[in-house]
Every structure is written in structure tokens, then in C-alpha cells.
Amino acid sequence: MDARALIGVGVIAPSPPLRLDIDADALVANWRWFAGASSRAACGAAIKADAYGLGARAVMRRLADAGCRDFFVATWGEAAALGAYPDDLSLSVLHGLREDDLPAALAGTARPVLNSPAMVARWKAAAGGRACDVMVDTGMNRLGLSPEEARSGLLDGLQIDTLLSHLACADEPGHPLNEQQLFTFRSIKAAVPARRYSLANSAGICLGQRYAFGLTRPGLGLYGGIPAPGAEGHVRRVVRPHAQVIQVRIVAQGATIGYGAAFTAPVAMRVAILNIGYADGYLRAFGDGRGHAIAGGVACPLLGRVSMDLIAVDVSAAPSVGDGDWLEIEYDLVTASIATGLTQYELLTMLGHRYQRRWI
Structure with a gap:
């Protein structure tokens, strides 16, 4: 039989040669630290962008079990992808x-954040008095009503459940815009009744x-990022990428590796070829020795360089490594951000869909 005819008729796909090990205890511990730092305020969780790439449904379930009751996604497609969730969330x-979102918004219990x-006007006309949230722009000039509006x-x-705004420079504690936005938000709070008010993200906390x-x-801080000074030593790493060794080879002294012959072996080297590359979010910025x-x-x-699906690493000092072994890809968010010039947000959310996600 033609191999193509087997697709979809009971053939079990092999497991991917990539995985993300996700530490559930670290995720919950991070949320609890931010909840404690929030004092008397309730502490929610941003799970947009598939919980920054970790898997929104799994993250929501674990944080809900820990006591989180308020969750935020970006779009109605993300809301639908969560499926059913308990009524108390x-x-x-x-x-x-x-306009295209109205059917989904009216069919479910998620609240729109009106911007x-x-x-x-659209919600007033269609929702029959159902609760909503409202975003007010206090200085970021992105989404939200103006203070005057x-x-x-x-x-x-x-019926406003939560009146929100968003800080533009909370990761810089001394930036004057933080105090300006706080002052503006307080003035709006005094003028606009709502059940709750919300300004702080991870850095804002x-x-x-x-x-x-x-x-x-x-958001970021839940998933192991250090959002601002003060979080160091409290936020634990949550995600650790791993890739499988496809082949171990000996590269002779003077031979080159990869595209552009960007690396020349100074001595004979034992090299492992790993099944990960920029198609998996491990970008070329990690090349030339910036990653390991x-x-x-x-x-x-x-x-050498990061290819679309492959990297080469020097395993001369790890003689036990062989074909089929799994190696952790060093991915401390702060260190990787400094090495590559990418933000911690980019480093998390760019991890692709070819990984199996394993909660540990």
C-alpha cells in the first residue's frame, strides 16, 4: 500500500523530538508570590498567546486549583480555545x-474589555445590560478610551465589572510616566463607578x-520572567526546552560547520546535531556561541549558525552523549535576553508548536 494511504487510518504519529518541560510547582509558586505582593488586591493571570506559549488550558487549570479566579486573553478565538471552565472563574x-465578535461574546460568559x-455603543445595543470591562488609556496610547471619554x-x-488601564514603563521604577499614569487612573476611578479597578501587570505589582x-x-512573571527590579530571587524558572540528538559526529580540525562555514574547528571535536532551530523559535540570535x-x-x-531545524553543539566534554539522547537547551530568560537582544516576552512566546509539552 502507498504510504500516503496510511495517513489518518490508525497510524500513530511518533512523539516529537522536541519538548518543553514545564514546572507546575514553579508556576503556582510564582502566582502565589505575585498574589502576596498584591496585598489585599485579587491576583489574576494573563493567559493570552496560549499562556505565553506554555498552554493556556493547562495553565488556567493549575492556577485555578491554586486559587486564581480572574483570567485574561487577547481575542475571542483564544477564549473559545479554552473550552468550558468553572462558573466561579x-x-x-x-x-x-x-462586530464579528458579537455572537461569540453573547453566547458565552467571558466579558469584553471595551476600548x-x-x-x-455596540455592547449597549446588543448585551441587554450584561456586565463588561472597560479599558481607559492613561498614557500608553495603545488601547482604551481617553480619560475625557x-x-x-x-x-x-x-454594568462595569472591572475598569482597567495599562502601565507603559512599569519595568523602569523611576520613570515619571508611572506616577503620571497612577494619578490619572485615580482620577478616573473617582469619576467612573465599577466593581473593581485594575492597573498593575507583573512589573506594576x-x-x-x-x-x-x-x-x-x-503575565510574564508567572512564566519565569523577571519583569522588574524586586522580583529577582522570588520568580522561579518554569519552562526548560529539550531537544533530541539526531547524530553525533567527529568534526576534524580545520573543518567547518553549518551554513556560511561560520565555525571552524580549532581541534578535532565531538559534535551533536540537535533537532531544534529557528522554526521552533530558537532563533539565529543564539548562534556563534551565544547559546548552549x-x-x-x-x-x-x-x-556556528542556527538552521531552520538543526543546531550543532560541542559535546567533547560530555563523552556519554549519543544518538537519541535528550539535551536541555539553556533558556534562562534573563540571560538569554542579554545574550540575544530579544525581550523575555519574545523568548517565551516564540517557542513553536512542534514541541511536546510535559508538565513536571
């Missing part, structure tokens, strides 16, 4: 309410309790 859709006068009476008649209000919305794998505690430097 709250889900908000940050990007609001297009414009047009969204406000929020105070104008536009929101009269809405680190600015102190004045920024917490009634609800905080950590770990074999039994031994750092194995990356040699």
Missing part, C-alpha cells in the same frame, strides 16, 4: 468587541501596593 477578552466609543457620560448605563487597586494582572545545551550538567556551546 472570570475571563476577560482584552482586545474588545468587533472605544464604538465598542461601548471615560468621564463624559459615555459609560453611563453600563513590583512598583508597590499603591498600584494594586482591586485586581492585578501578572546542557548534558549531565556540562555546558555544550552552540557551534
